[in-house]
Amino acid sequence: MPVEDDEELREILSLDTIAVVGCSTTPGKAARAIPKYMLDHGYDIVPINPNADEIFGREAYDSLSEVPPGVDIVDVFRPSAEVSGVVDEVLDREDAGVVWTQLGIRDDDAAARAEAAGKRVVQDRCLKVEHQRLM
Numbered sequence: 001m002p003v004e005d006d007e008e009l010r011e012i013l014s015l016d017t018i019a020v021v022g023c024s025t026t027p028g029k030a031a032r033a034i035p036k037y038m039l040d041h042g043y044d045i046v047p048i049n050p051n052a053d054e055i056f057g058r059e060a061y062d063s064l065s066e067v068p069p070g071v072d073i074v075d076v077f078r079p080s081a082e083v084s085g086v087v088d089e090v091l092d093r094e095d096a097g098v099v100w101t102q103l104g105i106r107d108d109d110a111a112a113r114a115e116a117a118g119k120r121v122v123q124d125r126c127l128k129v130e131h132q133r134l135m
Contacts, residue, residue: 001115002111002115002121002122002123003120003121003122006134008120009122009130009134010134010135012073012098012100012120012122013130013131013134013135015072015073015097015098016043016044016072017043017044017046017070017071017072017073018035018038018043018044018045018046018071018072018073018074018075018127019046019048019064019067019071019073019074019075019096020035020045020046020047020048020075020077021048021064021074021075021076021077021078021086022048022049022076022077022078023035023045023047023048023049023052023055023060023077024049024055024077025049025051025052025055030077030102030126031077031102032055033128034075034077034102034126034127034128035047035055035056035075036056037128037131038127038128038131039056041131041135045058046058046061046067046071047059047060047061048060048061048062048063048064048067049061050062050063063089064086064089064090064093064096065089065092065093069093069094069095070095071093071095071096072095072096072097072098073096073097073098073099073100074086074089074090074096074098074099074100075100075101075102075127076099076100076101076102076105077102077105078105079105080101080104080105080106080107081107083101083105083106083107083110083111084107084109084110084113086099086110087099087107087110087111087113087114090114090119091113091114091117091119096119097118097119097120098119098120098121098122099111099114099119099120099121099122100121100122100123100125100127101122101123101124101125102124102125102126102127103124103125103126103129104124105123105124106123106124107123108123111123
């Protein structure tokens, strides 16, 4: 069952490290503005973008599988059709306990696989909006 409860969302938002799959280098894009907002609010942001060397002065990784251990949340800014592949990478990790897909992004089958593996899933919600609302 995807996370819908505000208390559980607060728990998730109390975590520190967010790997952002699809983090953008383009000013004005949500995939840049939202991770920047989270960075400005004390989160450790790990950008994942195979077309960038660095974002926000931080090393950008080509894929989630290349990111060193220590990720709490995997935030997905990729089309819904790519969520399943991201979940596959999450399931190969022991650290990432939360999969979060941004507004308009969802894959119920991939979410069910993640949940069956003990991961928490938040789908089709904006990290920034929920942070502003709950924190």
